[in-house]
Amino acid sequence: MVGQSLGMENQTTVTEFILLGLSSDPQLQMLLFFVFLVIYLITLAGNTVIMLVIQADSHLHTPMYFFLFHLSFVDLCYSSAIVPKMLVNLLARHKTISVNACFTQTFFIFLSASCEAFMLSVMAYDRYAAIFDPLHYAGTMNKRVCRQLVGGSWTMGLMYSLVNTVPVLNLNFCGPNEIGHFSCELPPLLTLSCTETLVNKMTLLSSIAVLAVINILLVLISYIQIISTILRIRSAEGRHKAFSTCSSHLIVVGLLYTTALFQYMKPSSISSVILDQVASIQYSIFTPMLNPIIYCLKNKEVKIALGRILKKTKKSKSQLM
Known part of the structure; x- marks a missing residue:
């Protein structure tokens, strides 16, 4: 819908955007609705279970699981910033979103994605501290330091989001x-502007490059030190145990960075709506769903803790009966 200007706040004659989504075929839209509804419910359930298990089991009150708790919370925020509106539009005849709601969604997409990137870097550093110097690990990663690292991740994510979304208000x-997307991601939004967006595009590319370089370097440096330390462990069992604590994190990092970097850093010559949407679905919808599954399947302590909680629940129910 196009109308009169809403004022200086948004400086726009457009009052709402139309999200074209993944398909215009009603039957396919219904199928996609159920597919993404299941994915979203799995995401909510999986990440909530991880958070509850970590909170309930005292054996998991360690820095590693403190960070995993917050990663699950970020994944909940990330998925919830995109999927609910996507589900509504798959059923709606008029797939609209107001200008303010669109800008708000853009803000939370950037906030969640960048915070997840910093959180994964923090988790890599935590594994480095645990494996490289286990004797001083408790002192190095004390509660105050852990809270500061999580707070720093959210602060950096907030700054990154504001840098990219505030200038959009002046367009x-x-x-x-x-x-031509199912959410208000910034690149397709910028193509609709009547004013010059070169500064916005340069800001976006520069901030993504800085974000990627900082976080990838932190992860690489941490894992170079981790691998060199693991290789010095004499027993095969010790090496396997040390590496098993890192394998889940490596898989999660790979899932996020490969598609996210491809989406935002690829040359314009290979850009396509379908390719952009597939990449976006991978890092913004599938990854938050897969993270808790990966950590549950590849982490014995989480599975054992979940088993203990289920046994206690079953025992409590039997006593009540």
Whole structure:
């Protein structure tokens, strides 16, 4: 919908955007609705279970699981910023989103994605501290340091999000108002602006490059030290145990960075709507669902803790009966 300006706050004649989504076929839309509804419910259930298990079991009150708790919370935020509106639009005839709601969604997408990147770097450093210097690990990663690292991740994510979303408020949108995507990600949003967006695009590319370089370097340096330390362990069992604590984290890092970097750093010559949407689904919808599954399947302590909680629940129910 295009109308009169809403004022200086948004400086736009467009009052709402149309999210074209994944398909215009009603039957396919219904199928996609159920597929993404199941994915979202698994995401909610999986991450909530991880958080509850970590909170309930005292054996998991360690820095590693403190960070995993917050990673699960970030994944809940990330998925919830995108999927609910996506599900509504798959059923709606008019797939609209107001300008303010669109900008808000963009803000939370950036906040969740960047916070997840920093959280994964923090988790890599935690594994480095645990394996490289286990005798001083408790002192190095004390409660105060852990809280500061989590707080720093959210602060950096907030700054990154503000840097990219605040300048968008100064752009003019006077039509067309159709976004060739299922969410208000910034690249397709910028293509609709009536005003010059070169500064916005340069800011986006620069901030992504800085974010990627900082976090990838932190992860690489941590794992170079981890691998060199593991290789010095004499027993095969010790090496396997040390590496098993890192394998889940490595898989999660790989899932997030490969598709996210491809999406935002790929040349414009290989850009396509379908390719962009597939990449976006991978890192913003599938990854938050897969993270708790990966950590549950590859982490014995989480599975044991879950088993203990289920046994206690079953015992409590039998006593009540």
